[in-house]
Amino acid sequence: xxxxxxxxLVDGNSLAYRAFFALPLLSNDKGVHxxxxxxxxxxxxKMLEDEKPTHMLVAFDAGKTTFRHETFKExxxxxxxxxxxxxxxxxxxxxxxxxxxxxxYELPQYEADxxxxxxxxxxxxxxxxxxxxxxxxxxxxxxxxxxxxAITKKGITxxxxxxxxxxxxxxxxxxxxxxxxxxxxxxxxxxxxxxPGVGEKTxxxxxxxxxxxxNLLEHIDEVSGKKLKEKLEEHKEQAVMxxxxxxxxxxxxxxxxxxxxxxxxxxxxxxxxxxKELGFxxxxxxxxxxxxxxxxxxxxxxxTDITDDMLTDHAALVVEQLGDNYHEADLIGFAIHNENGxxxxxxxxxxxxxAFKLWAQDETKKKWVFDSKRAVVALRWHDVDLKxxxxxxLLATYVVNPQKSYEDVASVAKEYGLNIALSDEKVYGKGxxxxxxxxxxxxxxxGRKAAAISALHDLTLEALEKNDQHELYEDxxxxxxxxxxEMESLGVKVDIERLERMGEELTKKLKEYxxxxxxxxxxxxNINSPKQLGVILFEKLGLPIIKKTKTGYSTSADVLEKLExxxxxxxxxxxxxxxxxxxxxxxxxxxxxxxxxxxxxxxRFNQALTQTGRLSSTDPNLQNIPIRLEEGRKIRQxxxxxxxxxxxxxxDYSQIELRVLAHISQDENLIEAFxxxxxxxxxxxxxxFHVSEEEVTPSMRRQAKAVNFGIVYGISDYGLSQNLGITxxxxxxxxxxxxxxxxxxxxxxEDIVQEAKQKGYVTTLLKRRRYIPDITSRNFNIKSFxxxxxxxxxxxxxAADIIKKAxxxxxxxxxxxxxxxxxxxxxxxxxxxxxxxxEIAILEKIVPEVMENALQLDVPLKVDFASGxxxxxxx
DNA sequence: TGAATCACG
DNA sequence: ACGTACGTGATTCAG
Numbered sequence: 001x002x003x004x005x006x007x008x009l010v011d012g013n014s015l016a017y018r019a020f021f022a023l024p025l026l027s028n029d030k031g032v033h034x035x036x037x038x039x040x041x042x043x044x045x046k047m048l049e050d051e052k053p054t055h056m057l058v059a060f061d062a063g064k065t066t067f068r069h070e071t072f073k074e075x076x077x078x079x080x081x082x083x084x085x086x087x088x089x090x091x092x093x094x095x096x097x098x099x100x101x102x103x104x105y106e107l108p109q110y111e112a113d114x115x116x117x118x119x120x121x122x123x124x125x126x127x128x129x130x131x132x133x134x135x136x137x138x139x140x141x142x143x144x145x146x147x148x149x150a151i152t153k154k155g156i157t158x159x160x161x162x163x164x165x166x167x168x169x170x171x172x173x174x175x176x177x178x179x180x181x182x183x184x185x186x187x188x189x190x191x192x193x194x195x196p197g198v199g200e201k202t203x204x205x206x207x208x209x210x211x212x213x214x215n216l217l218e219h220i221d222e223v224s225g226k227k228l229k230e231k232l233e234e235h236k237e238q239a240v241m242x243x244x245x246x247x248x249x250x251x252x253x254x255x256x257x258x259x260x261x262x263x264x265x266x267x268x269x270x271x272x273x274x275x276k277e278l279g280f281x282x283x284x285x286x287x288x289x290x291x292x293x294x295x296x297x298x299x300x301x302x303x304t305d306i307t308d309d310m311l312t313d314h315a316a317l318v319v320e321q322l323g324d325n326y327h328e329a330d331l332i333g334f335a336i337h338n339e340n341g342x343x344x345x346x347x348x349x350x351x352x353x354x355a356f357k358l359w360a361q362d363e364t365k366k367k368w369v370f371d372s373k374r375a376v377v378a379l380r381w382h383d384v385d386l387k388x389x390x391x392x393x394l395l396a397t398y399v400v401n402p403q404k405s406y407e408d409v410a411s412v413a414k415e416y417g418l419n420i421a422l423s424d425e426k427v428y429g430k431g432x433x434x435x436x437x438x439x440x441x442x443x444x445x446x447g448r449k450a451a452a453i454s455a456l457h458d459l460t461l462e463a464l465e466k467n468d469q470h471e472l473y474e475d476x477x478x479x480x481x482x483x484x485x486e487m488e489s490l491g492v493k494v495d496i497e498r499l500e501r502m503g504e505e506l507t508k509k510l511k512e513y514x515x516x517x518x519x520x521x522x523x524x525x526n527i528n529s530p531k532q533l534g535v536i537l538f539e540k541l542g543l544p545i546i547k548k549t550k551t552g553y554s555t556s557a558d559v560l561e562k563l564e565x566x567x568x569x570x571x572x573x574x575x576x577x578x579x580x581x582x583x584x585x586x587x588x589x590x591x592x593x594x595x596x597x598x599x600x601x602x603x604r605f606n607q608a609l610t611q612t613g614r615l616s617s618t619d620p621n622l623q624n625i626p627i628r629l630e631e632g633r634k635i636r637q638x639x640x641x642x643x644x645x646x647x648x649x650x651x652d653y654s655q656i657e658l659r660v661l662a663h664i665s666q667d668e669n670l671i672e673a674f675x676x677x678x679x680x681x682x683x684x685x686x687x688x689f690h691v692s693e694e695e696v697t698p699s700m701r702r703q704a705k706a707v708n709f710g711i712v713y714g715i716s717d718y719g720l721s722q723n724l725g726i727t728x729x730x731x732x733x734x735x736x737x738x739x740x741x742x743x744x745x746x747x748x749x750e751d752i753v754q755e756a757k758q759k760g761y762v763t764t765l766l767k768r769r770r771y772i773p774d775i776t777s778r779n780f781n782i783k784s785f786x787x788x789x790x791x792x793x794x795x796x797x798x799a800a801d802i803i804k805k806a807x808x809x810x811x812x813x814x815x816x817x818x819x820x821x822x823x824x825x826x827x828x829x830x831x832x833x834x835x836x837x838x839e840i841a842i843l844e845k846i847v848p849e850v851m852e853n854a855l856q857l858d859v860p861l862k863v864d865f866a867s868g869x870x871x872x873x874x875x
Numbered sequence: 876t877g878a879a880t881c882a883c884g
Numbered sequence: 885a886c887g888t889a890c891g892t893g894a895t896t897c898a899g
Contacts, residue, residue: 199885529897530879549879551898556880581881585894612891614884621893624883632882657884657890710889719889728887780886792890796884800891828884828891 007123007258008053009116011134012060012104015152016040016093018135020086022156024773034278036089039156041096041275041283043133046157048100051131055261057119058097058104059112067109068245075245077191092278099270103261110252113139117248120147123258133159138187140167141178141248171204183213183243194242195235202228213243296420300335300342300447302439304349311359312338314390316368316453318409318446319375322428322436325619326378327488327602333442337450344443357384366390368453370409372478373485373607380489392478393453396460398608399473403771405609413452416459421448472766472801477607480804483811483823484605484615491600492622492824493642493834494590495870502634503587506579513576520569527576530555541567578631586626586635593620600642605826612793613768613800614828623827625871636872641834642822649821649840650874651847651865652830653803655680657712660798663857664765667744674859681705687741688734707738711745712795714788749791756790764797765855766805802861803829806854813850817842832871840867 019039047053068075097104105115113136120130120142130147132139140149140162150159160166164175173181184203186194198206206223210216216223217236223229232239268287275284303310315338323329334345334356350356359365360379368391369375379386397404397412406412410423427445428434436442464470518524521540525532534553537543543563547554557577563570594601606616617623625639626632641648653659658680662670673683685696685704696704703724710720721731739746753775756762761771770793774786807826814821821835821843831851835843848863855861866874 201885526897528880528895531897551878554879577881581895584896585882589894606892610891614891616892618893621883624881624893626882628883652884713888713890716887716889718887723889781888784886785888788888788890796891799884830884 005128007055007128009132010058011112012058014135033085037092056263057261059115060106062106062108100266114249114252117250118252121250143175179246180213182246192242303343306353309340316450318450326374335446335450342447363387373481376485395477400463409449409452421452491602494594495638499638506583516572613797637870639871647867648874649833649867654862656799662859665744665748688737714791766801806851
């Protein structure tokens with residue numbers, strides 16, 4: 001039996017629009033915009049792969065006027081003109097389709113929809129399976145048992161499939177009622193009026209009762225609600241006309257037939273040459289035609305006898321390892337590039353060369369690297385103390401734009417228009433297949449990377465100057481990298497025996513909870529599988545469904561807490577999850593990464609990752625060790641000083657983000673509150689609830705605290721309502737009252753959003769930048785998210801600036817005072833040290849002093865501290 | 876490999 | 885009408 005015939009129909013204009021707006025305005029080296037072409041090509045390739053059509057056609061709109069304008073001359077009125085940046089791309093999209101041998105069609109006076117509708121109906125009669133692709137939900141009216149309508153969702157290659165069943169589930173309507181819905185609610189993008197005051201909800205409600213617009217209008221008197229009745233009566237004709245406008249014509253006088261649309265596959269040469277012309281490397285690779293990147297000529301010399309002409313001042317240095325974790329990855333070679341050329345040195349030759357080691361340790365011989373922390377730490381594990389690191393490509397590019405994540409030298413070089421080095425992935429492979437290449441390949445690769453670092457030096461420093469960020473890079477990030485490297489190398493001592501004991505206890509508890517849960521469920525299942533758990537809770541036990549996820553029922557803690565008094569199994573599940581997390585992530589996870597001999601863990605702080613300027617910590621993550629719940633907090637008992645007679649010392653900023661907000665917003669009320677060192681949540685409660693200090697109840701303070709969190713995150717009534725479990729209206733009222741009391745904050749929130757719109761980015765106190773292109777998005781969600789980002793980033797980012805500065809000052813101070821104390825960790829607003837008992841009293845004086853004076857704000861900074869025999873006790 | 880969940884500030 | 889609180893990383897399941 002032959003496969004069924006399958007026709008794919010595409011709304012060309014709609015998808016081109018989608019692609020254009022979904023992607024940033026890319027352009028190729030000739031200055032031609034390519035984002036819509038690129039997006040269209042991606043969708044096209046995906047459609048062909050996924051659907052494997054036997055027949056295919058892309059329909060386009062022709063001209064400005066259509067037969068619909070006879071009905072309503074304002075049809076599609078008020079619509080913005082197609083941006084010229086998009087228009088100029090349309091010819092290429094047609095060329096692309098021709099290269100793929102996909103038929104395309106347009107017809108004067110008709111829209112793409114009508115062509116598609118007509119062909120879909122015809123094809124279905126002829127026994128085709130039909131798939132329609134568009135970005136316009138109107139097309140869903142064409143859905144039948146044999147015609148599926150795929151509408152693009154966020155992103156461009158993600159689609160939602162509308163079958164009659166899906167439409168029923170989503171709207172409770174039949175596909176043919178979609179036009180009735182449009183008739184009632186209208187469509188602002190097409191300027192279809194509908195009935196004023198009727199939105200989607202009302203339209204669906206009416207159609208469930210009356211089926212069609214016509215039937216509804218005949219029975220207006222049966223409609224509940226006086227206002228609604230009047231509106232319907234008044235706009236009767238408009239509703240009928242709107243329905244007519246929204247109706248896709250299935251009898252368009254086209255001169256093609258589905259039989260003519262056989263898809264024969266692409267002219268691959270044409271596709272390749274078009275992609276090459278447009279510079280679509282990624283798509284070429286997907287075609288299996290990825291060009292070998294041609295790198296510039298470069299002679300790399302292998303050196304066995306290291307001489308002084310290699311060991312110069314201002315030399316680019318590559319310290320190469322195979323693997324991410326530089327604490328344990330093997331060194332595989334070195335390269336140096338300077339005015340005398342590019343040189344490769346094997347690991348053995350370098351580490352055995354006194355000349356090389358002396359040079360590496362010579363502070364006066366400046367080195368340029370990519371990822372200074374990695375180079376320094378990696379060499380330190382081989383007892384080489386790398387000094388004189390003067391330039392770091394990774395940090396420079398991170399400061400210029402934290403959005404870009406560069407995994408290697410080649411990716412940065414490419415961004416700056418250089419084609420000197422190959423990517424690490426190309427040379428080493430990735431994942432399990434990662435392996436060292438031949439020595440000759442390695443020689444070339446490392447030499448090229450070193451040459452790229454040299455070439456990038458001036459370019460990136462220029463970019464920093466241009467942004468007025470040279471100071472941030474040179475005086476903050478670069479020195480901090482070395483400090484972080486020392487902290488990582490030093491590591492934190494872990495009390496393994498203690499961890500083991502906790503593990504045994506947790507395992508026992510876990511077993512008990514597991515048995516209880518299985519008994520209460522009446523069967524055994526995997527509690528760790530949200531899918532299986534969902535079936536047990538919501539199907540077998542019939543508990544109410546509170547929230548759904550993309551894939552099924554949500555079983556998250558906030559959902560379970562709402563079900564707590566409905567069934568005793570819930571409490572056990574919550575406990576099981578809590579204990580399970582402690583066991584797997586903190587006890588087992590921590591033991592796995594603790595070094596067997598030294599009993600230390602060596603985290604890696606990622607200094608070039610977060611969008612706000614914070615650090616992150618991995619392998620293990622020591623920035624998320626439990627503290628909020630007592631059972632978890634006990635994990636901290638396992639973090640202990642590395643030497644006998646020493647203690648842990650922790651110091652944290654109190655309310656640093658709100659203090660930063662007070663400073664940058666210059667809100668008088670907030671500044672006053674912090675100047676007088678008031679309890680900020682109590683103060684907020686007093687102002688929001690209009691009560692005196694004595695009248696503030698714990699509940700009021702709790703709510704005020706949530707409001708303060710909301711303010712820092714970029715407030716939204718919805719978010720606050722979720723957090724407090726109140727209605728959106730109530731949340732909105734809280735926010736309103738807050739902003740009335742703190743007018744300066746209100747002005748800041750408004751101004752910062754404006755600034756982001758105007759400049760395209762926001763900045764922190766130390767001129768760190770975050771670009772926020774989405775702030776101009778027409779999509780409500782994306783735009784709202786961008787606005788919150790604009791509000792939050794200067795706050796979170798400035799707090800990050802402050803503590804980074806404090807770390808530099810602190811290490812300097814420890815050195816000046818000749819103290820043995822070590823800085824071990826940073827957890828966003830706190831610093832953790834270990835120190836001899838005798839030094840604790842000194843730390844209690846100097847740590848708060850240094851931290852509080854890291855940066856001068858218009859409000860005082862406040863630091864709390866504590867010490868004890870373990871991290872747990874330093875509270 | 877992505878989604879869900881949960882740990883932290 | 886829309887339907888998310890900001891910033892991270894690790895573990896587990898399931899396709």
